[in-house]
Amino acid sequence: VLDIDECWLQSETSNKVLNFTREFFRSRNTTIYSTKTHEGYLRNLIIKTAHHTNELMVNLVTSSENENIFKEYSDSIKTEITEITTIINNINLKKSQTAIGDYEKVFFGDGYIYDKxxxxxxxxxxxxxxxxxxxxxxxxxxxxxxxxxxxxxxxxxxxxxxxxxxxxxxxxxxxxxxxxxxxxxxxxxxxxxxxxxxxxxxxxxxxxxxxxxxxxxxxxxxxxxxxxxxxxxxxxxxxxxxxxxxxxxxxxxxxxxxxxxxxxxxxxxxxxxxxxxxxxxxxxxxxxxxxxxxxxxxxxx
Missing domain, CATH: 3.40.50.150 (Vaccinia Virus protein VP39)
Structure with missing residues (x-):
């Protein structure tokens, strides 16, 4: 696993989202999901940017619900990175390594973006x-x-x-x-x-x-x-x-x-x-x- 600060294939704003998310949860000693033990909270981070509208979605996939920490995360990141238009928590209860949740909760915005x-x-x-x-x-x-x-x-x-x-x-x-x-x-x-x-x-x-x-x-x-x-x-x-x-x-x-x-x-x-x-x-x-x-x-x- 590579701990990257910057990826040249994504936008500067996406890199900011990645780095902010990492540091936010690291500072709170949040657990990372293990495919061996099937324990841990954080699973996937998906960032979607609309080219024509500049709308930005942050979708964090977790193994369970944690209303308190996710609300704190949502409030913090939308204040720090104002380009974000919607923030979603997908909860994946399955053991398989898929980035699609069994259900989702929208913490900010409409829960979707538009593009052309x-x-x-x-x-x-x-x-x-x-x-x-x-x-x-x-x-x-x-x-x-x-x-x-x-x-x-x-x-x-x-x-x-x-x-x-x-x-x-x-x-x-x-x-x-x-x-x-x-x-x-x-x-x-x-x-x-x-x-x-x-x-x-x-x-x-x-x-x-x-x-x-x-x-x-x-x-x-x-x-x-x-x-x-x-x-x-x-x-x-x-x-x-x-x-x-x-x-x-x-x-x-x-x-x-x-x-x-x-x-x-x-x-x-x-x-x-x-x-x-x-x-x-x-x-x-x-x-x-x-x-x-x-x-x-x-x-x-």
């Missing part, structure tokens, strides 16, 4: 996925849009739709777009974002994408897709999700990935299921690191 991608405005809550590099996200989504080559009459599924960014970004190019997402707060954000942008041809469903999402399609009487866009986490798609795609047999698949290794694994399964890899394009979403996003396009063979 292209012409669209998005509300982002603590547990909603949103691209960290907002400027490059527009190039990423444009690449996905170009690969899909929409004609305007397609039914599109957006898997791992998060706060609805891709769903909404491509909505004017398709007949209907259906977003499927596991994280319920993200689905709530997506529905709000559709309203914010006055988009009428999108629907968002909560679906566990580690299991089959076909029952949701049947329950909602959703038409079969012509195109599927998938933007999964680093772990890639669950084999059940890949099998669902193969059963649905869309003519086109656009696969957006932040981990080319798991993307290659999943594409191999899709090719074995009858698809042909036509092209792919890396997008430099994370300058000064070796990480990239990779967009792949497949067609039913």
């Amino acid at each position: 991608i292209g012409d669209y405005k998005f509300r982002i809550s603590a547990n909603s996925f949103f691209q960290t590099n907002t400027l490059q996200a527009e190039n990423l989504y444009e690449t996905a849009k170009q690969f899909a080559d929409f004609k305007g009459d397609e039914i599109v599924y957006d898997l791992y739709s998060g706060a609805g960014t891709i769903t909404i970004y491509i909505s004017k190019s398709a007949k209907m777009v259906f977003g499927f997402e596991t994280v319920e707060p993200a689905v709530a954000d997506a529905k709000v974002n559709a309203g914010l942008n006055n988009i009428k041809n999108v629907r968002f469903y909560t679906a566990n994408l580690d299991k089959s999402f076909l029952p949701i399609i049947k329950e909602k009487n959703t038409p079969k897709p012509d195109i599927i866009i998938a933007d999964p986490p680093r772990s890639g798609m669950h084999p059940k999700t890949v099998n669902d795609i193969l059963e649905l047999k869309p003519q086109k698949i656009v696969y957006v990935s932040c981990n080319p290794a798991t993307q290659a694994r999943d594409i191999k399964m899709l090719i074995e299921g009858g698809y042909k890899l036509i092209k792919y394009r890396p997008v430099d979403m994370f300058p000064h690191t070796f990480h990239i996003e990779n967009v792949a396009f497949l067609e039913l063979g």
Whole structure:
């Protein structure tokens, strides 16, 4: 574990938040969560900065509630760092090392921030996925849009739709777009974002994408897709999700990935299921690191 004072990949204000948080809890001898003993209070610090609005979210993930110390922390840091617009405590009761809480408490502000991608405005809550590099996200989504080559009459599924960014970004190019997402707060954000942008041809469903999402399609009487866009986490798609795609047999698949290794694994399964890899394009979403996003396009063979 490296104890850093400054990270050149984040803003100066984010560095201030990091250093203030460390010193505040260190001075009070606050315990740090251990994955071995499953004891300790502090788990994760997530800082979200909106590029276009300059709104700043501080989300501290802890293993339990401690109203007194968190209120003291919230009051102190918002006084010291006035750029902060909202402060949230996510409480993660699970043993797994995830930065998403079982529930959250808002100590300052609205509990979310707003940002833009292209012409669209998005509300982002603590547990909603949103691209960290907002400027490059527009190039990423444009690449996905170009690969899909929409004609305007397609039914599109957006898997791992998060706060609805891709769903909404491509909505004017398709007949209907259906977003499927596991994280319920993200689905709530997506529905709000559709309203914010006055988009009428999108629907968002909560679906566990580690299991089959076909029952949701049947329950909602959703038409079969012509195109599927998938933007999964680093772990890639669950084999059940890949099998669902193969059963649905869309003519086109656009696969957006932040981990080319798991993307290659999943594409191999899709090719074995009858698809042909036509092209792919890396997008430099994370300058000064070796990480990239990779967009792949497949067609039913």
